[in-house]
Amino acid sequence: KNQVEQSPQSLIILEGKNCTLQCNYTVSPFSNLRWYKQDTGRGPVSLTIMTFSENTKSNGRYTATLDADTKQSSLHITASQLSDSASYICVVSAKTGANNLFFGTGTRLTVIP
Amino acid sequence: SAVISQKPSRDICQRGTSLTIQCQVDSQVTMMFWYRQQPGQSLTLIATANQGSEATYESGFVIDKFPISRPNLTFSTLTVSNMSPEDSSIYLCSVVHDANTGELFFGEGSRLTVL
Numbered sequence: 749k750n751q752v753e754q755s756p757q758s759l760i761i762l763e764g765k766n767c768t769l770q771c772n773y774t775v776s777p778f779s780n781l782r783w784y785k786q787d788t789g790r791g792p793v794s795l796t797i798m799t800f801s802e803n804t805k806s807n808g809r810y811t812a813t814l815d816a817d818t819k820q821s822s823l824h825i826t827a828s829q830l831s832d833s834a835s836y837i838c839v840v841s842a843k844t845g846a847n848n849l850f851f852g853t854g855t856r857l858t859v860i861p
Numbered sequence: 862s863a864v865i866s867q868k869p870s871r872d873i874c875q876r877g878t879s880l881t882i883q884c885q886v887d888s889q890v891t892m893m894f895w896y897r898q899q900p901g902q903s904l905t906l907i908a909t910a911n912q913g914s915e916a917t918y919e920s921g922f923v924i925d926k927f928p929i930s931r932p933n934l935t936f937s938t939l940t941v942s943n944m945s946p947e948d949s950s951i952y953l954c955s956v957v958h959d960a961n962t963g964e965l966f967f968g969e970g971s972r973l974t975v976l
Contacts, residue, residue: 752903780963791865791953791967792904837903841963849965851903 750775752840754852761859765828769855771821771838779841779848783812783823786835786854795823795836828859863888863958867968874944874975881940882971884954889934892957895927898970899950907952910937944975 752773761767773781780799784792796805798814798821805812809832811824825832838852864887874880884893893910907927908916916929931937941948954968 782964789870789970789972791867791955791969792965793967794964797962797964839965849906851905853901853903 750840750842750850752838752850752852754836754838754855756855757853758856759858761828761857763828763830763859763861766824766826767828767857769823769825769836769838769857771823771840771852773819773821773838773840773850773852775819775840775842775850777843778816778819779843781812781814781821781841782839783810783821784837784839786837788834792837825857828857830859830861833857833859863890863956863966865954865956865966865968867954867971869971870969871972872974874973876945876975878944879940879942880944880973881938882952882954884937884939884968886935886956888958890956890958891934891960893931893937894955894965895929895937895939896953896955896967897950898953904953907939910939941973944973946975949973949975 755770782797783795786792796812809826814821835854835856837854840850842848866885895907896904898904906919907922908918910916910929910931912931928940951970951972953970955965
């Protein structure tokens with residue numbers, strides 16, 4: 749069964765600290781993996797996309813990693829800011845299937861001053 | 862990228878009534894989707910809105926409950942019919958602007974509360 753699991757479910761960190769969010773998936777055949785940021789009351793916005801051959805990709809203070817062998821991805825946020833408070837959703841695409849996107853339930857990150 | 866406008870952004874509705882959500886895209890897109898995001902849950906695909914033909918619904922969603930229109934390549938509506946409190950959710954319009962990247966762009970969402 750194709751599934752995407754994220755951990756932790758929620759996280760509270762101090763401003764300026766780093767944090768790492770986890771995504772494990774069982775989606776097969778794998779096409780790509782995206783991390784989305786969803787601010788409260790807004791739609792999700794794409795942060796990064798990882799394909800099978802990519803191990804690391806950065807977007808400013810966000811760095812995503814992918815281990816296609818263990819089917820794990822992480823999103824590392826460096827020097828967190830209050831504006832990083834949001835839900836971070838891991839979305840995995842399969843190569844086949846009419847509905848080929850699988851969404852994690854997200855990690856709710858709260859950055860406090 | 863694509864800019865997607867949804868309205869209403871939020872509404873409070875009475876049980877048994879229906880509400881239509883509109884989705885306007887600033888460019889022509891082939892693939893347009895409607896998602897539901899219930900509290901604390903991941904996004905669930907309701908249907909793919911097809912221009913000029915009936916929408917394609919996912920398992921658990923039916924046209925009578927969620928009729929969808931797609932009159933052209935920039936606009937779609939989703940109606941939530943005969944609402945019950947279980948329909949309280951965020952409804953999101955989404956498009957794929959570039960089939961090469963497959964990146965999904967989302968609207969701001971419509972938060973429905975059914976009393």
